[in-house]
Amino acid sequence: MTVNNKRVFYVKYLAHEIYADILKRRPDVRLDRLENESPDEVAAPILSAAHAYQVGAARDELARHFHVDPELLRRAPNLLIVSSNGAGFDPVDVDACTAAGVLVVNQSGGNANSVAEHALGMLLTLSKRILEADRALRRGRDVNRNALIGNEAQGKTIGIVGLGNVGRRIAELCKGLLHMKVIACDPYLTAQEMAARGGEKVELDELLRRADFVSISCPLTRDSRGMIGAREFSLMPPHAFFITTARGFIHDEAALEEALSNKRIAGAGLDVWAKEPPPPDHPLLRFDNVLASPHTAGVTREARINMGKIAAEQILDALDGKRPPRIVNPEVWPAYAMRFERTFGFAPK
Template sequence: MQKRIVVYRRLPEALLAELKRDFHVDDFGHLENFEDPAFRAALKEAHGLVGASQKITPEILDAAPHLEAIASVSVGVDNYPVDELTRRGILLCNTPDVLTETTADTGFLLIMATARRAVELADFVRRGEWQASLGASHFGSDVHGKTLGMVGMGRIGAAIARRGALGFGMRILYSNASPKPALEEELGARRRGLDELLGEADFVCVTVPLSPETERLIGQRELGLMRDSAIFVNIARGGVVDEAALIEALDAGRIRAAGLDVFEREPLPADSPLPHMANVVALPHIGSATHETRHAMARRAVDNIRLALSGERPLSPVNEDARPL
């Protein structure tokens, strides 16, 4: 019997055609939510799921009794009940590595844009207000030679730290669950407790995954430990930060600025003050949003689901305990 795959994120046509050669594929690439009746019907026969950005719940899993594997077109797995998947013997795969450098580019873009007030001053020019040489009220801050504090030092955190240390001569601090001796040697990085890092860093960049342990990791107390000249950057997940506390700190000038690619609610609600604050650079979650990287992520997901449903070890399994590989 040909196994069935339900796709709920748009894939490149060539990759979709590749899947269709070996599997029966139900394509819901433009699906807005999981309440679609046709999608629900397809779940009943699905052996594999390929997608991202939608919350997979136990109720969804109950609707897919034959499900063997899920290939997420993402590196983060906070939309998946990993323990429940493992209990049910359902393999989860993700797409690490292929988006590391592109996401790190985005992180450093936010560091640069906030420090030099690039968006704010570009709008200043666009409005026709540049009528004379700029004075101190429009000056930004240097990046080179400053202290970069990484909250999280996984693949993406390390890639941002390399840009800072090797490209801009920055001093690197990091707060991480485990020491990184190789990065300490390569970059001169120094491990700190979170509170100590927040107090020392000129730039605080968050790259930790969202989990029960990291939810609202940065709140009013933590923001209060930062220098009033410091800049905060979040490319992790919106839930890692208490957004109301961040808005309050920015509005009161307790920190200098923030560069944000992720938010508690996405897309941002119309009443959010963040996009309208002069000291905020707000991006629409573009961390991995390049043609090359999104294709590479889709490629990895397609390879993962094919291998998983063929009884082979996928390229990047998350919960290997779900079933023998």
């Protein structure tokens, strides 16, 4: 093997150090690290030579000039592959990558169980009013427990928006552990496919009207951006809870604040935000019936190891000319294959 003829870089952090450990076993691969503050004289040669960019999925933790946009692609003319640390790819302009012949891959499914467990934890905490009870105890004496009556989740209906890797695991947990009825909305799956994943296929409006718990588990796309707003919250019954472990910008935070203020819904569990982490004075953090976390649903030791491992294996397979299993923009393959062959002298399969 030619030493260091395949160049990979990342900025600030990896999902787990196992990623670097796996790449270091390959003498033909060089892994470079940059920081958000890396000066151009350090960053420019690395970007110029890079064939692959392992990019962090958290948009607000990554310096804007390292987001994958037309300008970065101009600075990285040899770039073939952009690989997200997680299932999301917020800092990546997929259309710009496609136009440039750059393949985009993610690690979809790598943290599905962690995210699903987080969603289930939020569901139970909200339903049983555990958060409200905890806060009441910390604030004063003589807490009236009859003012904190919750509900069992068993037998209730959960509506899951997006029945992919995370959504189907939520369905499995809710149905298997709590015998809940699962309804789901996913335009990319047939009714038969959704039934196999444990959910009854319904349209979004019907899901919102019927569900006792609404769980958002879909990716952020042009179609899903702003999908849940004032109209959608108004369709939910007053006893229903809204839970999202997906991405910020899918739901309208101002509309959710209004729905909570007017008691149109019973509460919310929020792991994702328009600005991450949200500021301490964020309006949604003033509600006792809002359970909040700073995009940590998929941040477990087990998930981080798994994400790092599958990311490393996928990037090495791609650099070896194999077709990766988690392609975000499959339509780019012909252009990507031509660029790959010009770079390495053989066509990917």
